Amino acid sequence: xxxxxxxxxxxxxxxxxxxxxxxxxxxxxxxxxxxxxxxxxxxxxxxxxxxxxxxxxxxxxxxxxxxxxxxxxxxxxxxxxxxxxxxxxxxxxxxxxxxxxxxxxxxxxxxxxxxxxxxxxxxxxxxxxxxxxxxxxxxxxxxxxxxxxxxxxxxxxxxxxxxxxxxxxxxxxxxxxxxxxxxxxxxxxxxxxxxxxxxxxxxxxxxxxxxxxxxxxxxxxxxxxxxxxxxxxxxxxxxxxxxxxxxxxxxxxxxxxxxxxxxxxxxxxxxxxxxxxxxxxxxxxxxxxxxxxxxxxxxxxxxxxxxxxxxxxxxxxxxxxxxxxxxxxxxxxxxxxxxxxxxxxxxxxxxxxxxxxxxxxxxxxxxxxxxxxxxxxxxxxxxxxxxxxxxxxxxxxxxxxxxxxxxxxxxxxxxxxx
Numbered sequence: 053x054x055x056x057x058x059x060x061x062x063x064x065x066x067x068x069x070x071x072x073x074x075x076x077x078x079x080x081x082x083x084x085x086x087x088x089x090x091x092x093x094x095x096x097x098x099x100x101x102x103x104x105x106x107x108x109x110x111x112x113x114x115x116x117x118x119x120x121x122x123x124x125x126x127x128x129x130x131x132x133x134x135x136x137x138x139x140x141x142x143x144x145x146x147x148x149x150x151x152x153x154x155x156x157x158x159x160x161x162x163x164x165x166x167x168x169x170x171x172x173x174x175x176x177x178x179x180x181x182x183x184x185x186x187x188x189x190x191x192x193x194x195x196x197x198x199x200x201x202x203x204x205x206x207x208x209x210x211x212x213x214x215x216x217x218x219x220x221x222x223x224x225x226x227x228x229x230x231x232x233x234x235x236x237x238x239x240x241x242x243x244x245x246x247x248x249x250x251x252x253x254x255x256x257x258x259x260x261x262x263x264x265x266x267x268x269x270x271x272x273x274x275x276x277x278x279x280x281x282x283x284x285x286x287x288x289x290x291x292x293x294x295x296x297x298x299x300x301x302x303x304x305x306x307x308x309x310x311x312x313x314x315x316x317x318x319x320x321x322x323x324x325x326x327x328x329x330x331x332x333x334x335x336x337x338x339x340x341x342x343x344x345x346x347x348x349x350x351x352x353x354x355x356x357x358x359x360x361x362x363x364x365x366x367x368x369x370x371x372x373x374x375x376x377x378x379x380x381x382x383x384x385x386x387x388x389x390x391x392x393x394x395x396x397x398x399x400x401x402x403x404x405x406x407x408x409x410x411x412x413x414x415x416x417x418x419x420x421x422x423x424x425x426x427x428x429x430x431x432x433x434x435x436x437x438x439x440x441x442x443x444x445x446x447x448x449x450x451x452x453x454x455x456x457x458x459x460x461x462x463x464x465x466x467x468x469x470x
Contacts, residue, residue: 066109067093067133072158074151079141081155083162086112086134090450091165092195093135094119094387096172097180099148100336103138107337111136111358115387116443117380121416121435122388123442129388129395131446132196135167143174143303153183160189168193170390171259173336173357176302177214177224196394206394213393213400220298221263223402224389227409229263229334229356231385234413235377236264236330236354237271242421243351243375251288251328253277253350256335258304260356260383262297264332269293273330279323280306286326287315304335324348333360340365348374355379370430378432380439381420385409 068085082105085093095115116134123131137159141151152175156163163169163184169192171177180192197203216223240250250273254265257280265275274290285291285306292312299307308317324331324340324347331348333339334356340348345365353369354377355361361369366376389409392398398405416438424434 066112069105069109070159070162071105072155074154076154077141077147077151079139079151081137081139081141081151081158082108083137083159083167084109084112084135085162085167086116086136088133088166089119089131089446090199092168092199093133093166094168094196094391095135095137097137097139097169097175097192098172099139099141099143099152099174101140101142101145103140105138107359108136108138111138114358114380117436117439118384118387120439120442120446121380121384122412123446125445125449127392127395127397129391129397130199130450131442132168132391135169136172137167137169149179149183152179153187156183156189157187160187162195163189163192164194166195168196174303193394200395206396209396209400210390210394213405216400216402216405218402218406221266223405224386225259226263226266227389227405228260228383228386229265230267230406230409231388231413232260232264232332232334232354232356232382233267233271234385234410235382235417236268236332236352237273238414238417239352239354239375239377239421240273240329242418245329245351248272250274250330251276252330252332253279253323253326253328254332254334254356255279255323255339256304256333256357257296257300257306258334260386261332261334262300262304264334264354264356265293266297268330268332276328277323277326278306279320279335280304281320282306283320284318284322284326285311285315286318286322287312289314291315330354333357336360338362342368345369350374353377354382356383358383366430366432375421375431377417378435381416381431381435385413388412 066084066086070083072081112135119131200206214224252268252273252275254261269275275293277286299310327349330352331350332354337359340361342364345368352375358379398408420431420434424431
């Protein structure tokens with residue numbers, strides 16, 4: 053990284069934003085396409101009470117960064133633009149599924165041509181797939197098909213990968229957390245902290261938080277606290293992550309009947325107060341603000357959730373030496389794995405997939421932390437510099453929307469990624 057790769061800090065306005073109002077319940081939903089690459093964008097769909105347009109806009113911009121971060125001109129996968137969807141409705145609302153159906157029906161033209169999406173906070177992929185099938189929509193990633201050499205083969209490969217089981221948990225539910233864990237472990241190495249001497253606390257025990265806890269524990273880190281929607285379970289000697297992972301419910305709820313002697317419970321807010329080296333917010337946005345950051349003891353915050361740390365809090369944490377690994381870095385592996393698999397950069401072998409995730413995340417995190425140290429900036433600023441450089445390379449190759457470029461003018465296919 054050189055000085056001229058640091059980010060300018062400028063965030064352009066989104067390409068498109070849509071607000072939808074449910075005619076039955078009055079609930080609102082949103083789609084924001086931050087940018088398009090070859091006419092397509094990527095980003096998940098979340099359902100939560102209180103979801104706002106500003107939230108979705110920020111998440112969409114984060115997806116543009118997450119996509120660009122993994123650009124490698126040698127890969128068949130070329131990063132897409134960033135997008136995000138959100139519905140202001142609790143997933144526990146008895147009308148949630150019908151609200152989801154009306155929302156998806158309303159935005160189906162975007163799904164068909166410009167927005168590829170998948171599960172996010174409060175929404176599982178199988179639910180999304182079922183509702184889309186009921187609407188006669190082929191897939192949540194239909195917009196990507198024109199960019200594939202063989203869409204049928206690619207879809208079969210991705211379906212096979214989604215069926216791969218790794219020690220009782222689907223590979224698709226593990227790769228994101230593996231990426232978060234690998235990023236955190238690389239940061240531990242950067243700080244010279246031994247893995248077996250480190251303690252971790254994870255807020256959220258769904259796909260991302262559960263997998264992060266699993267891989268941290270496998271690396272020798274003691275997971276001393278786990279938080280779900282009903283509170284915190286903790287043990288200073290380390291929780292039995294595997295036992296709790298196999299018995300959690302579909303939305304990441306911990307089965308308290310599976311706690312061992314020595315495990316205790318605390319209120320939901322207590323996760324911030326537990327002494328640890330690694331803190332993983334893996335559930336909700338905006339949960340570490342100016343007031344909360346003073347309670348954090350961790351040396352590393354690995355943002356498995358999207359936008360969990362507010363800027364003022366991050367500045368204060370950085371000033372006292374806490375490394376904040378930004379969301380668009382730490383939680384980027386799920387997105388990358390989807391596209392690596394779909395485009396054929398990797399197959400369905402779990403060991404090879406996990407190795408690629410580990411290699412990509414450790415290299416990326418190490419480069420960003422080294423660059424941040426060299427230039428006296430935060431890890432986020434260093435990562436934004438990498439994003440800016442990669443976005444420039446992508447635009448030079450494929451052009452901005454409506455502008456020609458060498459590959460773009462020749463159809464933008466994948467026959468020769470060079």
